[in-house]
Amino acid sequence: MKHANLSIFVPHAGCAYRCSFCNQRVISGAQTPPTPETVEALASQSLKALGARASSAQIAFFGGSFTAIDRMDMISLLKAAGRFVGEDGFSGIRISTRPDAVTKEIMDILWEHHVTAIELGVQSMDDAVLSLNGRGHTAADAGKAVRLIREYPMELGLQMMVGLYGDTLDGSLRTARKIADLHPDTVRVYPTVVLKGTGLAALYESGAYRPPGLTETVDACAGMLELFEERGIRVIRMGLHASPDVEEQMIAGVYHPAFRELCESRLYLRRIQGELARRDIRTGRITIYGNPRELSKLTGQKRCNLDALKAQGVVCRVRPDEALEGRQIHIEKEV
Numbered sequence: 001m002k003h004a005n006l007s008i009f010v011p012h013a014g015c016a017y018r019c020s021f022c023n024q025r026v027i028s029g030a031q032t033p034p035t036p037e038t039v040e041a042l043a044s045q046s047l048k049a050l051g052a053r054a055s056s057a058q059i060a061f062f063g064g065s066f067t068a069i070d071r072m073d074m075i076s077l078l079k080a081a082g083r084f085v086g087e088d089g090f091s092g093i094r095i096s097t098r099p100d101a102v103t104k105e106i107m108d109i110l111w112e113h114h115v116t117a118i119e120l121g122v123q124s125m126d127d128a129v130l131s132l133n134g135r136g137h138t139a140a141d142a143g144k145a146v147r148l149i150r151e152y153p154m155e156l157g158l159q160m161m162v163g164l165y166g167d168t169l170d171g172s173l174r175t176a177r178k179i180a181d182l183h184p185d186t187v188r189v190y191p192t193v194v195l196k197g198t199g200l201a202a203l204y205e206s207g208a209y210r211p212p213g214l215t216e217t218v219d220a221c222a223g224m225l226e227l228f229e230e231r232g233i234r235v236i237r238m239g240l241h242a243s244p245d246v247e248e249q250m251i252a253g254v255y256h257p258a259f260r261e262l263c264e265s266r267l268y269l270r271r272i273q274g275e276l277a278r279r280d281i282r283t284g285r286i287t288i289y290g291n292p293r294e295l296s297k298l299t300g301q302k303r304c305n306l307d308a309l310k311a312q313g314v315v316c317r318v319r320p321d322e323a324l325e326g327r328q329i330h331i332e333k334e335v
């Protein structure tokens with residue numbers, strides 16, 4: 001039901017720093033933060049549209065540092081949203097913020113005002129990378145904020161970026177492992193996109209920064225997806241939402257409207273190759289069975305997985321098998 005959430009963007013509200021990669025006005029499409037009156041109007045409209053589905057949806061404030069907004073303004077927004085939470089309303093309020101803007105006092109205010117989920121923009125667990133990208137907080141701040149949030153019965157989400165200035169894909173993988181060790185309920189993984197007008201754009205234009213390419217980023221992010229899944233952490237987003245604004249304003253970096261599907265396809269390819277190696281199948285024809293709803297990911301975009309297997313000498317056909325769950329596969333060798 002996460003798709004039913006009402007997203008209200010607060011572009012850069014509360015942001016004391018301008019992080020190297022960030023331009024929320026492009027990412028969210030919103031230009032100005034909402035007033036309490038706008039929040040009430042949006043919530044009322046959305047409640048009518050959602051009907052009974054609202055009981056499993058949240059009002060989500062995204063695109064800024066929510067808990068660093070002027071205290072009275074933050075409380076006014078929470079109060080406006082809170083009027084639409086509860087019986088016959090939304091299930092709660094979701095906010096996103098920075099690790100260094102979480103204190104006991106703030107947590108008490110959030111808890112009192114129906115906040116049921118917090119997402120922290122961790123971005124990297126490497127202090128040098130955080131500093132190079134103008135984040136203004138450390139990895140230790142993330143750990144401290146997580147421990148504090150865990151004292152409250154709220155859902156915790158962590159967001160990370162891949163391929164930031166000064167980072168490597170191995171470094172991003174180390175960040176993913178450290179994030180997994182913090183045991184969030186959810187994560188979002190964002191490959192770095194260079195947007196016009198950002199600090200990163202200036203670094204890119206001067207030649208000081210070159211983001212990693214799509215293929216290697218998909219490789220690294222597929223590994224992260226697998227890691228989080230193995231640790232029971234839900235990956236609720238991979239890659240920026242498809243948006244004409246982002247497409248128009250990006251000058252470099254990794255952006256693909258079906259980025260997650262590319263990562264899942266890569267996991268299928270690795271699984272198939274692993275199984276072929278285990279059974280010492282190097283050439284010939286095989287049939288790969290998979291869950292019917294997963295076959296396009298198994299095959300890969302433009303049949304890229306089948307082409308990669310053909311290039312290594314194995315010709316495949318793909319068939320559905322209802323008995324297989326998730327990413328399970330079964331391979332039969334033709335004689």
Ligand code: SF4
Nearest residue numbers: 015018019022063064
């Ligand atoms: S990444 Fe977060 S903290 Fe940094 S400028 Fe963007 S919204 Fe503000």
